[in-house]
Structures are given as structure tokens and as C-alpha cells.
Amino acid sequence: xxxxxxxxxxxxxxxxxxxxxxxxxxxxxxxxxxxxxxxxxxxxxxxxxxxxxxxxxxxxxxxxxxxxxxxxxxxxxxxxxxxxxxxxxxxxxxxxxxxxxxxxxxxxxxxxxxxxxxxxxxxxxxxxxxxxxxxxxxxxxx
Numbered sequence: 001x002x003x004x005x006x007x008x009x010x011x012x013x014x015x016x017x018x019x020x021x022x023x024x025x026x027x028x029x030x031x032x033x034x035x036x037x038x039x040x041x042x043x044x045x046x047x048x049x050x051x052x053x054x055x056x057x058x059x060x061x062x063x064x065x066x067x068x069x070x071x072x073x074x075x076x077x078x079x080x081x082x083x084x085x086x087x088x089x090x091x092x093x094x095x096x097x098x099x100x101x102x103x104x105x106x107x108x109x110x111x112x113x114x115x116x117x118x119x120x121x122x123x124x125x126x127x128x129x130x131x132x133x134x135x136x137x138x139x140x141x142x
Contacts, residue, residue: 001026002122003048007036007067008056008083017054020111025118033062033070040074049075052121054114057084057091065091065098072100077128079121083109 004025008014014029021027028050030036036055043049053071057064068080082095085107095101102124103117 002051002125003028003043004118005030005036005039005043005050005053007033007053007059007064009059010056013056017111017114021115021118024115032059033064033067036067037062037070037074040071040078044075050078051125052079052081052118054081054083054118057082057095058086065094068095068101069098077125077132079125079128081105081117081121083107083114 007030030039055064079102081103083105
């Protein structure tokens with residue numbers, strides 16, 4: 001089952017999202033950016049990387065853009081999505097350009113839309129890793 005990490009500073013939101021999404025995905029949660037980086041680092045070390053990370057924008061300490069940018073450095077294949085209650089055009093632009101996000105959602109976001117977005121992220125992850133594996137096999141055979 002594909003591993004999804006939900007990142008937010010709102011424990012109640014994480015709990016509700018996690019409860020719903022566990023029907024479809026192997027869900028882990030992280031309260032804030034540093035906890036997310038720790039979880040992603042541990043997952044990479046264990047060779048069980050997260051397929052997708054869904055991260056809030058506004059969090060104390062490390063915001064979502066900083067978090068997703070750092071996650072990209074730790075686990076480049078992990079697909080990054082943002083969910084925020086404070087959406088403006090500049091936030092979206094910064095998230096795309098700095099955090100290399102795959103999708104951008106605003107709160108409140110219907111659960112079925114998030115499920116569809118996470119599934120699209122999983123498909124993107126599979127394409128990325130399959131392309132890399134094919135390239136490695138091709139180069140090894142040369």
C-alpha cells in the first residue's frame with residue numbers, strides 16, 4: 001500500500017483527515033515541519049519512502065514551502081501536495097516554484113477531491129520511479 005504523510009499543526013484536522021484517508025492509503029501524520037522532515041528522513045533510511053506528502057502552508061516554525069523544499073532534498077521522488085486555508089496567488093506561486101508541488105488545495109477541501117489528488121500523486125510517483133528504473137537498466141546494459 002502506498003505511504004502518505006499528512007503534515008499540519010492542527011492535531012484535530014490531522015486526526016480527521018487520517019481517519020478518513022486510512023481507508024485508501026497507509027497514512028502517517030506529522031505535527032509541523034520538523035516532525036515531517038524527521039519522518040521522511042527515517043522513511044528513506046528504512047528504504048520505505050513516502051509516496052506522497054500532503055502539507056499545510058501556515059505552520060509555526062517552518063512553513064509548508066520550507067518543509068516541502070526540504071522534503072524534496074531528502075526524498076526527491078516523493079510527490080508533494082499543499083493544503084492551505086490561507087491561499088493567495090503569491091503563496092501558490094512560491095509553493096510551485098520553491099516546493100515543487102504537484103497539486104495545491106485550499107481548505108476546506110472535500111475528502112473525495114483529496115483522495116483523487118493523492119491517487120494522482122501516487123500515479124505520478126510510479127511514473128517517476130519507473131522512468132528512473134528504466135534509465136538505470138538501460139545504462140547498466142550499455
